[in-house]
Every structure is written in C-alpha cells, then in structure tokens.
Amino acid sequence: MKLDGKVAVVVGGGRNVGEGISHLFTKEGAKISIFDADEGRASSVTNALKKEGGEAMYTIGDVTKPANVSAMIDATVKAYGHVDILCNCAAISDRQNLFDLADEEWEKVLAVTLSGSYYCLRYAAIQMRKQGTGGAIVNFSSGSAFRGSALRISYDAAKGGIVAMTRSAAVQLTPYNIRVNAIAPGMVGSQVGGMIPPNERQFHNLLGKMTMPSDMAKVVLFLVSDDSAHIIGQTINVDAGGSA
Numbered sequence: 238m239k240l241d242g243k244v245a246v247v248v249g250g251g252r253n254v255g256e257g258i259s260h261l262f263t264k265e266g267a268k269i270s271i272f273d274a275d276e277g278r279a280s281s282v283t284n285a286l287k288k289e290g291g292e293a294m295y296t297i298g299d300v301t302k303p304a305n306v307s308a309m310i311d312a313t314v315k316a317y318g319h320v321d322i323l324c325n326c327a328a329i330s331d332r333q334n335l336f337d338l339a340d341e342e343w344e345k346v347l348a349v350t351l352s353g354s355y356y357c358l359r360y361a362a363i364q365m366r367k368q369g370t371g372g373a374i375v376n377f378s379s380g381s382a383f384r385g386s387a388l389r390i391s392y393d394a395a396k397g398g399i400v401a402m403t404r405s406a407a408v409q410l411t412p413y414n415i416r417v418n419a420i421a422p423g424m425v426g427s428q429v430g431g432m433i434p435p436n437e438r439q440f441h442n443l444l445g446k447m448t449m450p451s452d453m454a455k456v457v458l459f460l461v462s463d464d465s466a467h468i469i470g471q472t473i474n475v476d477a478g479g480s481a
Contacts, residue, residue: 239462241266244317248357249326251278257450258324258457263291265458270313271295300327300353310360322461323361323374325354330392343391350395355402362410371414373461376403378421378472380480400472407470416469418460422453423476443478
C-alpha cells in the first residue's frame with residue numbers, strides 16, 4: 238500500500254472528488270481526516286470508510302475562518318499523531334457575468350475557494366514543518382483558470398490564484414521536504430455547488446466520457462506518493478484531453 242501509516246486531511250471530503258480521494262486513500266492504507274462544512278455528508282463518508290476497514294474521522298468547520306482550520310489540524314493530530322498529506326478540495330462557484338454578479342458574491346467565492354485553500358495549506362504546512370518529516374499537499378485549481386467564461390469570473394480568478402499560490406508555496410516549503418502541487422480538473426462528477434447530476438452534464442473532451450471522482454483520485458494518489466518525488470510546484474491538467 239502506497240500510503241500505509243500516513244495521515245491525510247481531505248478538505249471537502251464529504252462529496253465529489255474529496256469523497257473519491259478519501260475512499261482510494263483508505264484502500265492505500267491512509268488514515269483519513271475529513272474537513273467539511275456539511276456534517277451529514279462528512280459523517281456519511283466517514284462511516285463508509287470505517288465499514289471498509291479504514292480509520293477515519295471528521296471535523297465540521299468553515300475554511301474561511303483560520304481558527305476553524307487550525308482547530309481541525311489540532312484535532313487530527315490529537316487523534317492520529319501527525320499530518321502527512323493535505324488535499325485541498327473545497328470550493329464554491331459563481332454563475333453570473335460581471336454585470337450581474339453581486340459584490341458580496343465575488344468576495345464569498347474568493348473567500349472560500351482561494352483564501353480557504355490558503356488557510357488549509359498554511360496550517361497543514363505549519364504542522365508538517367513542526368513534525369520535521371515532510372509531507373505532500375495537493376491544491377485544486379481548475380481548467381477554468383486557463384480559459385475565459387461568459388458566466389463565471391470570481392471562481393475563475395480564485396482558481397487562477399491557486400496556480401500562483403501553489404508555485405510560491407512550493408518554493409517556500411520544499412526546503413522542509415513538503416511538496417506542493419495542484420490539479421486542474423475539467424468537468425468531474427457533479428458540479429461545484431450545482432444541482433446537475435453527473436449523467437446529465439454536457440462535456441467536451443477527447444475520451445468522450447466524463448471524468449469521475451475515482452479517476453481524479455488516482456492522479457492525486459500519484460502526486461502524494463513517492464512516485465512523484467520530482468514533481469514540485471506544478472499544476473497538472475486532468476481533463477480527459479479537454480484542454481487539448
């Protein structure tokens with residue numbers, strides 16, 4: 238097992254990609270700490286992981302509040318002793334053009350999707366540096382960071398910020414043996430904050446099929462394992478060839 242004995246914090250682990258990561262990491266031997274805003278989702282996934290024979294816990298909180306994030310890291314360390322992996326999956330999206338988007342909505346999307354990712358990265362990195370044993374962090378950008386949209390702007394700006402944040406974090410954290418990378422998905426499973434089920438979503442890629450959370454989880458596993466030891470500060474498109 239590639240993650241035997243590792244402790245993985247999965248932010249947004251109660252649904253979609255975060256849920257897929259939690260299941261795959263459990264099979265690979267990791268102990269899972271889910272951080273989510275929805276207790277029903279988080280508890281459901283945690284119980285499912287335990288039924289699979291894994292060790293799992295969850296903490297409910299708001300990624301936009303540093304105190305919540307710090308408390309989640311502390312709770313994880315109290316339960317499992319250390320933090321080795323962070324998967325930063327939490328995000329919300331806007332669905333309006335700039336003329337119609339309320340200023341408050343712009344700020345909310347940036348707060349959750351960009352600032353929330355930063356707080357989780359920062360407090361996980363503080364713990365990893367304290368341990369002195371290194372770690373791996375995977376942030377989630379999006380294909381939206383690299384192309385324009387008629388009906389999004391705050392989400393695209395936030396996801397573009399994650400690309401830049403990933404590079405700078407990699408420069409600052411590699412001396413502590415903490416590797417930081419990011420993934421830029423195309424369409425994966427259900428929408429970010431949307432109601433369209435996966436089988437009804439329209440998509441365009443070279444494979445002609447939707448990328449599912451289990452597919453994305455395999456790439457995340459690669460990036461947090463020793464197999465990717467020389468991949469640092471990169472944002473990898475995982476979109477079934479959509480960007481091509």
